[in-house]
Amino acid sequence: MHIVVCIKQVPDSAQIRVHPVTNTIMRQGVPAIVNPYDLYSLEEALRIKDQYGGRVTVLSMGPPQADAALRKAISFGADDAILVTDRAFAGSDTLATSYALASAIRQIEKDIPVDMVFAGKQTIDGDTAQVGPGIAKRLDMQLLTYVSAIRELDLDGKSIIVERRAEGGVQVLKTRLPCLVTVLEGTNEMRFATMSNMFRAARHPLKVWDKEKAGIEDITKIGLKGSPTIVSKVFAPSPKSVKAEIIDTESNQPKDLAVTLLAKLFTRKPDLVRDIAKNAPWSN
Amino acid sequence: MSEANEPRKPARKKVELDPRLAAYKGVWVFVEHERGSVHPVSWELMGEGRKLADKLGVELAGIVMGPPGEDTRKFCREAIRYGADLCYLMEDNLLSDYRNEPYTKGMTDLVNAFQPEILLIGATTLGRDLAGSVATTLKTGLTADCTELAIDMENRSLAATRPTFGGSLLCTIVTLNYRPQMATVRPRVMAMPDYDEKRSGRTIAHPLGMIETSIVTKVLEYIPDNLQGKPQLAFADIIVSGGRGMKKPENFQLIWNLAKVLGAEVGATRPIVQAGWVEADRQVGQSGKTVRPKLYIAAGISGAIQHRVGMEDSDVIIAINSDPEAPIFDFATYGIVGNAMVILPALTEAFRQHLATARLAG
């Protein structure tokens, strides 16, 4: 069983601040983390490895610093790590990213065939949920998105049964390996790194691939050139021109405040009473 | 994902479209349905698609794929009544349940055969699965989770705006030299259009041309969610939400009390959900639900951008916050500066009395 897990290093967006005057991102000091959604996929892959044996290879495309994300993954138990990094990838959108990652996975396959690829449900910076499906299409793999449980895995029969979150329920799907899986958040909880894995992570010789090693055949398909979407502008959300009307009675008694507010509210929205009556029966 | 990388150089303004691509005309909306009903996001997109089509002076089409039969055809009629000029209909038993393979092939074939310039899909679990696959197969651009769609008349391109950097900034993305221009939009981000019983339009049927044995993935079972007792925030008329300003889980009962009087759903900010005071389904905001109720009451909520994007389209927003400088007052309709623990009970009582009087008056 050989599983490739695609992980992305992202800025911890909880700590991102926008410069109030220039509207630019203030990156200084913002820590980089492994995209949180990718950890559910990595954990699921590690569980398969625990149960069936085999190898887990983590793959990331990004700047040289992204090696920290890969070492983190090794500390959790991944066996091998590949960083695809090249200036030529800069500015890649989802279409170009899926091309590059799919191409790297084909290179990985030259050593050991790949049975499954895992990707995160989405990233917290790009937040598109498109790279996973894109890789699957490019590798002509079956695609299983939003998987909440792996019910059965038959290595000899090369088949898998999963539960997939649909809008109004859960689909139980059976498909053939190799396949690409994206895992729903909350499906599992990432294990703690063991001491020995932490040591291994620190020493592990990461494979660093430039575009040639990653097997990129057509450089017009990567980077800005290979990206159909173009960011035409970045801006801060415009403050609403009208600010809230602050309800302030002379007396400042909570009861008076409430009555004044309601009078205004129901003058503005007379129909609300009907909507409330519809939802809140008499008994209240 | 480039959208999150450093903003790239602004796009060149005027672009001469490849004549082959200039032949792509019309706006399409994928009509998503599951278990016999259409997902409302499709109609919300139909309303938005109508505006884009009118701006471009082209037709708006609904794309309906499903098993042969009256149900599927009914969705075509509905698509037209919600604003489409025509409907492309693909009927095949292989399309009974959503599966990536046949739906991707069906949609890709339709696009290649009829060449739309814009294709809109709901950002649901189904829509994102399909959109990512179709865009990759067609090798075109896709902008996910847009909050605003417009036409840049200079080059007739779709200007799709979406949050970036965890919602702190917005970016506008264009797809200049590829067609169709694809975008997904989350449920409740756009308003529901009117349903016009009298609208009529034509239907164009197109075959899927696949056989079951060529489809690798099989649906073994479908387990519908048990919605009993599950929060239904997305379509609630009234929502009462609490944030970290509620201080203690016990105080959150004040939110529930007001919600009960109003027949409202209870919502919350992310820290509240993370603290486990309410279920994850109640989180409003960028990584939770987008809502657009008639009335949204926010108590002890600062109004961070990630929360704001999920609720700012509510008709009326009442904010209760002890800090007069809280950002929520920048976009709420009414604001009360004060202690939520005092204001909420007073508000609950005032509503109770007002409603009792209204009921007596009939």
Ligand SMILES: Cc1cc2nc3c(=O)[nH]c(=O)nc-3n(C[C@H](O)[C@H](O)[C@H](O)COP(=O)(O)OP(=O)(O)OC[C@H]3O[C@@H](n4cnc5c(N)ncnc54)[C@H](O)[C@@H]3O)c2cc1C
């Ligand atoms: C990638 C990302 C995604 C996110 N997604 C979401 C999301 O989907 N939804 C979401 O909500 N957040 C989300 N967040 C978090 C968001 O940035 C804010 O941290 C969060 O919304 C703040 O919640 P809050 O308003 O409850 O708390 P705070 O920001 O701490 O605000 C508490 C408010 O309560 C007021 N207050 C204090 N005491 C009282 C009192 N006695 N009476 C009245 N008011 C009082 C304070 O003045 C303050 O304004 C996300 C963040 C990131 C980085």
Ligand SMILES: Nc1ncnc2c1ncn2[C@@H]1O[C@H](COP(=O)(O)O)[C@@H](O)[C@H]1O
């Ligand atoms: N640069 C990257 N390197 C490795 N994996 C990536 C990269 N970008 C995206 N992915 C994978 O694709 C998933 C979806 O990303 P996105 O489409 O950006 O939301 C992520 O959770 C990752 O698993």
